[in-house]
Amino acid sequence: MARRPQLIPWRTAGRVSEDQTSADDVVREIGWVFNNETGATLDLEEFTGTGDQEIFAYLTAFDLLSPDIAEQTLVEIGSGIGRMTAGFSKAFGEVVACDLDAAFLERCRQTVAKLGVVERLRTVHVADGRTLNVADGEADLTFSYITLQHCDHNDALSLVGEAARVTKSGGHIALNFRTWTGIDVLLWPLGKVTRALWRVPGFGPWLAKRRMASRLGWQANRLSPDQVSKYLDGLSEKFATRVIFHSPERAMAKRSDAELRTFEGVNPSHWWLVAERL
Ligand SMILES: C[S@@+](CC[C@H](N)C(=O)[O-])C[C@H]1O[C@@H](n2cnc3c(N)ncnc32)[C@H](O)[C@@H]1O
Secondary structure (H helix, E strand, O other), X not given: OOOOHHHHHHHHHXXXXXXXXXXXXXXXXXXHHHHOOXXXXXXXXXXXXXXXXXXXXXXXXXXXXXXXXXXXXXXXXXXXXXXXXXXXXXXXXXXXXXXXXXXXXXXXXXHHHHHOOHHHEEEEEOOOOOOOOOOOXXXXXXXXXXXXXHOOHHHHHHHHHHHXXXXXXXXXXXXXXXXXXXXXXXXXXXXXXXXXXXXXXXXXXXXXXXXXXXXXXXXXXXXXXXXXXXXXXXXXXXXXXXEEEEOOOOOOOOOOOOEEEEOOOXXXXXXXXXXXXX
């Protein structure tokens, strides 16, 4: 794991979060890692408010607000410190928050205890960055937002396979990906340089706390609908429906294996796969 430099900024932010005395301080120090907002007046409530809005917008657009949501189990891959998890815990009967960083998961529990329903929360440490310690078919919905783009390419695909495995028949996966854009001509090489610099003793740990450098260095992976689709085809778990949601600002080629739909809430460099398990 130590050989994967894309993990460095999360672990650095996790360590910084451990030094803070209050949940509001955590948000002021490292909240930008999750929603890119900075400022001395930020607080936990405002932070989770951004998550609540996004949850509602995405679940509505993806038609995943089922009438029996209060009896459903949601698995969240890449929960961070609970920006969305608090809102999920108010809607779903059980929420399984999975993250690479154990300190984030501790903070996630604190966030949900303050602003969600902590009795409904279970946390799962993704120690290897690629497998979920969650039983087969446990989830009605497996959800991941702005996480797979930060993983090693093969880890991201492995987590897609894990999402398929832990989702029950009739349940859904809703996974967010980032694909190539024109700006990647610059971002991609700069990201590689940043990740190499993170390894430099003394300078690397200092750099890993800097916002702009982190934003460059954590862009570790791009996956196109074709790559994910090919991977899904090779899984033993099959899907009854596959829908790709993309921004109306970004055209996508018509496909035979998935329906294409636009949603203005999708970032033009992102796309979502929403699929129902057979
Ligand atoms: C940009 S944050 C998004 C967190 C949350 N989804 C949100 O929107 O606030 C990405 C999260 O993914 C986690 N992460 C990165 N790589 C991971 C991996 N291989 N497995 C599990 N979690 C990972 C990071 O620790 C971080 O908490």
